[in-house]
Amino acid sequence: MSKLLQVQNLSIEYASPRGVVKAVDNVSFSIGKGEIFGLAGESGCGKSTTAFGICRLLRPPARLAGGSVVLDGIELTELPDEQFDKLRWSKMSIVLQSAMNNLNPVLKIRSQLMDAIVAHEPDAGKEAAKRAEQLMRLVDLPADRLDSYPHELSGGMRQRVVIAMAMAMKPSLVIMDEPTTALDVVVQNGIIRKILELQEQFGFSILFITHDLPLMLEMCDRIGIMYAGRLVEIASRQEMKSGPRHPYTQGLLHSFPPLYGPKRRLEGIPGHPPDLIRPPGGCRFHPRCARAMTQCSSREPAVLADERGQVACHLYNEEGLSVEQASAARE
Amino acid sequence: MRYNSVYLLKRLGFAFITLYVAITLNFLLPRLMGGDPASALASEKALGSQEVVKALKAQFGLDNPSLLYQYAKYLNQLLHGNLGVSYANYPSPVADVMVKALPWTFGTVLTATLLSYLVGWLIGIRGAWKAGSLFDNSTLFTAFFLNSVPFFWIAIIFIMIFSFYLEWFPLGQAIDPGIDSFSALDKIKSVLYHAFLPVFTLIIATLAGHILVLRNNLMRVLSEDYMLLAKAKGLSAARRKYAYGARNALLPSFTGFMTSLGHVIGGAITTEIVFSYPGVGLVTFNAILNHDYPLIQGSFLFIAVSVIVCNLIADLVYPLIDPRVALN
């Protein structure tokens, strides 16, 4: 599968009065053409920040501290703003978290669908109006809803509009940041099915962000797990289902009731995610990890990449030595 | 049409009730202030002659002590469009005094209000859009400073500097004394020359509030998700700034703007006193000093009507510009 998006060592910081928040720290992953890549992790681990970093939507106090983002062979981090604006929506679109607020409350749906098209094809005119109608049909909404204002639609309908909007320029990458939170389960299922159907039809890649691990195991080809600003594991859906390797991923999976099979006690993960201004040294997860070893608090685990995916954990790092051991070995 | 006749009737009904209450209060208030205008006028114009006092009382309808009688007489006059006769400008009718004063007030206060909103909004929009820039920081600082200075203080300082010491502008009045002999162009010049400082002062005094409110509103709008999405869509900066940002930030200010327009007639009393500018404000002020009931009532009526009408317009127009308003 050829790579559509390659994120290398992406680091993003927020300047806050208490200090620098390292919200995204050396995150690397890639997404293939037509692939659905899931990004999961507890609230505040930096999922949205990663997404904003990729599509240059960071606002102060956020700052890109380093790394590279290559989309379809183009290095995005060095692109001048005017050229980046041309890429927006036509190459990658985004559906934001809290999808309810994605739409401008005082503009009709029609003008919000059309302005996205006209911004990239100033001469589209009538053609844009026709395409707005097609987009509505694409998400099973009647075309006369184009003349509605957002508040006149139900939450589910609004979300369909936003998804239709993301399709407007036939992008090759669609970022979806928790597109179904705040919707009830039935509506949520309908929307997910719609997303998968559209993906099948147009073949775009998806960066799908959610807390909902079971949902992710249903729909994503590969899944990345973030913890406290770092990517701790990447694995295919099958690998994730048959047994993830990182203790954090294991804990996260055990926090959800199993979809199939016998019920078991939910374990969850004891403790809280760390303060990202002064994160713990070594592996950031070690204070909460039941299997923590001595080197976990002193050394950052190297990333092990093999046929099963990627994992950053000392358990899987044979030559992993603690700082003390390493210095002893040198003498 | 976004609203039905029920909404329209409700708003109109409400406006009429408010107007009626205002008229009644208008009748009562000057009488509660006490004082005897007929004696005051007689002592001023006829050495306090008792016959003159009696004649004046009869003419003003004060000979019958029944408030109800005076009230009925007042309402009846109003219904006939008669605002009565000014005591202090006897025998000029109140309507004449008001009509003479109105253009001056409209010319200055209305101009100042419109300019102040326009400039304040433009500065506020630019500041929020470039939040944290030198422009933003310096306008914010200036606005906070101006906002904490009382208006009359600014007005007096300006008169001292520009009229008294520098003598760039007149100390008062709206026109030069022998203006009738002036050419048309010189007449206009004279009016502008006299109006400049009051208008300028009013703008300076109200500008800060408009800047701060709009900047605040726009900052809030800019932090909304739909603004982020507008950027992700690749919309031009101009469309994001005006069609998405400024438009949404201006909506909550519209009602305030209409209310300000409603207060144009009555809102400039301080300015007109400080600048001895012969508008409605000064007329009202003098009428109160003179216990000139009919004139006080007349000017309060003008003020009440303009406030009520502007609020009515705001109520009727707002649903047309903000689709979120539910009408019931």
Ligand SMILES: Nc1ncnc2c1ncn2[C@@H]1O[C@H](COP(=O)(O)OP(=O)(O)OP(=O)(O)O)[C@@H](O)[C@H]1O
């Ligand atoms: N404006 C800000 N100033 C300082 N810190 C911030 C700011 N915005 C976010 N952060 C911090 O950055 C971290 C990552 O935030 P982000 O929104 O990316 O998390 P997330 O994984 O998307 O969480 P959620 O699942 O709740 O959406 C959080 O710890 C948050 O506290």
Ligand SMILES: [Mg+2]
């Ligand atoms: Mg998020």
